[in-house]
Amino acid sequence: MVLALALKAELDGVTELRPSDTADTPFFYTFRVQCTSCRETHPNDVSFSRFDQTEVSGSKGEANFVWRCKNCKREHSASIKAAPTAYQQSDPPKMLTMLEFDCRGLEFTEFKAEGDFEAKGTDTATSFTAIDLTDGEWFDYDEKAGQQVSITGVQWEIRRA
Ligand SMILES: [Zn+2]
Numbered sequence: 001m002v003l004a005l006a007l008k009a010e011l012d013g014v015t016e017l018r019p020s021d022t023a024d025t026p027f028f029y030t031f032r033v034q035c036t037s038c039r040e041t042h043p044n045d046v047s048f049s050r051f052d053q054t055e056v057s058g059s060k061g062e063a064n065f066v067w068r069c070k071n072c073k074r075e076h077s078a079s080i081k082a083a084p085t086a087y088q089q090s091d092p093p094k095m096l097t098m099l100e101f102d103c104r105g106l107e108f109t110e111f112k113a114e115g116d117f118e119a120k121g122t123d124t125a126t127s128f129t130a131i132d133l134t135d136g137e138w139f140d141y142d143e144k145a146g147q148q149v150s151i152t153g154v155q156w157e158i159r160r161a
Contacts, residue, residue: 001102001103001160002081002100002101002102002103002161003107003108003158003159003161004097004099004101004160004161005097005099005101005108005156005157005158006095006156006157006159007087007096007154008095008153008157009087009151009153009155010093010150010152010153011087011089011122011150011151012148012149012151012152013122013142013145013148013150014089014120014121014122014149014151015086015088015089015119015122016086016087016088016119017086017089017117017118017119017151018084018085018117018118018119019084019116019117019118020115020118021084026049026050026052027049027050027084027116028048028115029047029048029049029050029111030045030046030047030112030113030114030115031047031108031111031112032045032108032109032110032112033046033067034106034107034109035071035072035074035076035105035106036076036107037072037076038069038071038072040069040070040071040072041109042067042069045112046065046067048065050079050080050083054066056077057075063078063079063104065077074105075105076104076105077103077104077105078101078102078103078104078106079101080100080101081100081101081102082099085098085099095155095157109158110156110158111156111158113133113134113136113154113156114134116130119131119151121149124142124145126143126145128140128149131151133154136152137150137151137153138150138151138152
């Protein structure tokens, strides 16, 4: 099953919002995860990066995230398909896919936006880093544009791709 993580947010003065996610400084994506065999939800949030590879039992290759469900004892895995797509500013804001996952036997049910995001000034290309979206909003000032910039109304959605 392919799942997509989608974002909708109001961007004012910034665009190209994305997780800071490179091989040197990987982003750790944090989720609530559920077993699709027995519907058990993992007691803790899980996080993994797209640069981590863990072996799947029985020579089934590798995945970014491997989880053995404590309830039904089955092993499940998930992998991020590609680098995240930057979210573009639009008015009104659109729900856009940022990331896609190949999921085997598990489903992500909730995304926790922990980690650093980055964006660019819409007209100035000013680079903003270490953007924290855990509160669902962010405010800063673009010196080049001489105006306040913000990200508000952050909504994450996990859906079937
Ligand atoms: Zn299970």
